[in-house]
Amino acid sequence: MATDKVQGFPTRETRxxxxxxxxxxxxxxxxPPVDIFEDANAITVLADMPGVESAHLKIDLHDGVLTITGHxxxxxxxxxxxxxxxxxxxxxxxxxxxxxxxDQEQIQATLKHGVLRLRLPKxxxxxxxxxxxxxx
Amino acid sequence: MIVRQLSPWGPGWSMAPATVAQMRRDMASLMxxxxxxxxxxxxxxxxxxxxxxxxxxxxxxxxxxxxxxAAQLNVSVVHQTIAVSGTRQSAEEPGVSYHRKERxxxxxxxxxxxxGAFDGARVEATYVDGVLTLTLPKPExxxxxxxxxxxx
Numbered sequence: 001m002a003t004d005k006v007q008g009f010p011t012r013e014t015r016x017x018x019x020x021x022x023x024x025x026x027x028x029x030x031x032p033p034v035d036i037f038e039d040a041n042a043i044t045v046l047a048d049m050p051g052v053e054s055a056h057l058k059i060d061l062h063d064g065v066l067t068i069t070g071h072x073x074x075x076x077x078x079x080x081x082x083x084x085x086x087x088x089x090x091x092x093x094x095x096x097x098x099x100x101x102x103d104q105e106q107i108q109a110t111l112k113h114g115v116l117r118l119r120l121p122k123x124x125x126x127x128x129x130x131x132x133x134x135x136x
Numbered sequence: 137m138i139v140r141q142l143s144p145w146g147p148g149w150s151m152a153p154a155t156v157a158q159m160r161r162d163m164a165s166l167m168x169x170x171x172x173x174x175x176x177x178x179x180x181x182x183x184x185x186x187x188x189x190x191x192x193x194x195x196x197x198x199x200x201x202x203x204x205x206a207a208q209l210n211v212s213v214v215h216q217t218i219a220v221s222g223t224r225q226s227a228e229e230p231g232v233s234y235h236r237k238e239r240x241x242x243x244x245x246x247x248x249x250x251x252g253a254f255d256g257a258r259v260e261a262t263y264v265d266g267v268l269t270l271t272l273p274k275p276e277x278x279x280x281x282x283x284x285x286x287x288x
Contacts, residue, residue: 033238033239033240034236034238034239035234035236035237035238035239036234036235036236037228037229037232037233037234037235037237038232038233038235039229039231039232039233043235044232046203046239048202048203048239048266049202049266050200050201050202050265050266050267051200051265051266051267052265053265075198075267075269076187076189076196077191079191079192080189080190080191080196081189081190081191082187082188082189083188083189083190083195083250083251084186084187084188084248085187085188086185086186086187087185087186087187087200111265112203113202113203113204113205113263113265113266114200114201114202114203114265114266114267115202115203115266
């Protein structure tokens with residue numbers, strides 16, 4: 001289990017060993033569920049971050065670690081009294097270790113309907129290439 | 137879990153404390169991985185999670201439904217019950233290989249009954265940043281009204 005790695009994205013063990021990132025502001029720290037898939041050109045990450053406006057979304061790339069952070073604003077007015085609460089307002093955060101096969105300058109991010117879509121293109125040399133075989 | 141270790145002092149079993157600690161950590165992380173702790177499932181365990189609040193004039197219902205096309209979202213109200221249903225399209229594209237798939241997709245349907253009445257004809261709904269917000273005005277009769285007490 002300790003050596004279980006998927007394309008450089010860390011498992012729980014390596015995240016625990018890495019420098020713990022704690023929230024500096026009080027509030028709930030939420031982990032957004034993600035879908036990660038890849039094709040020949042890029043790795044795509046989809047993260048559910050409902051309630052996060054693009055102004056409150058931060059994507060940080062440092063030392064090969066990609067961190068997505070999104071603050072949700074408490075949308076309730078000051079007069080409102082809660083009747084039922086199933087989810088807290090808080091901060092979404094998740095970190096990923098990128099392998100060197102990602103072209104970090106070409107990372108694209110879009111936020112639509114509360115879903116963050118990150119496109120991490122692979123560098124040229126990491127793309128699969130067909131090698132034609134010359135005969136004769 | 138008990139590990140049999142052949143100790144040089146003869147048959148029997150002994151467990152080094154470091155081994156036990158490591159096994160406990162491995163077990164805990166395995167259980168966490170299986171239970172899907174990386175997802176922010178609401179306490180209610182249903183989708184979508186909702187917060188309901190009220191002020192003097194209105195009820196407010198907020199549901200977290202990220203990644204849904206507004207055309208696929210259905211909201212209907214009857215009496216004191218609100219029904220929210222829809223379909224979250226699969227973002228699956230052909231020819232890709234998945235590393236992780238934590239986001240739920242497919243059809244969802246949920247209805248909640250509010251503790252008080254609201255005016256069904258004046259309900260408003262907005263869908264911004266993946267949050268569906270319903271504003272449900274209370275009818276006049278349901279608003280608290282002060283009653284002056286006459287003294288004889």
